[in-house]
Amino acid sequence: MAAENSTYKDYEDCLSTLVRMGSNKQDIIELLDHEKEHFEKAVELGYKPKYGIRMVPDAPPLVIAGYIDFEGKVPEGQDMIDILLAPKQPGPDDLNLAEKIQAELRQLGKRQPGK
Numbered sequence: 001m002a003a004e005n006s007t008y009k010d011y012e013d014c015l016s017t018l019v020r021m022g023s024n025k026q027d028i029i030e031l032l033d034h035e036k037e038h039f040e041k042a043v044e045l046g047y048k049p050k051y052g053i054r055m056v057p058d059a060p061p062l063v064i065a066g067y068i069d070f071e072g073k074v075p076e077g078q079d080m081i082d083i084l085l086a087p088k089q090p091g092p093d094d095l096n097l098a099e100k101i102q103a104e105l106r107q108l109g110k111r112q113p114g115k
């Protein structure tokens with residue numbers, strides 16, 4: 001079975017759906033508690049985030065990763081960095097992406113002096 005992405009409007013919706021599909025509740029809570037920190041920072045900055053789960057939808061589902069999806073405006077630049085680094089312990093992917101955006105912003109700064 002191929003991996004699929006599913007999004008959920010909030011924490012409870014995501015948790016209850018995954019548990020109904022047969023996931024271990026504690027595992028999903030652990031994953032969502034990390035995503036929640038990204039989610040809440042995004043809300044604080046005025047975005048409309050959703051919880052996303054990448055999984056192979058078996059019974060129980062094989063959860064590959066959690067992520068945050070956005071409805072409408074997608075954050076970029078410093079806002080995205082703030083969202084990526086919101087958790088107390090950002091994941092390796094969070095850190096890598098934040099670093100990449102940081103480098104792009106520095107390049108942009110060089111090309112537009114005074115901005």
Ligand SMILES: [Zn+2]
Nearest residue numbers: 034090091094
């Ligand atoms: Zn993260």
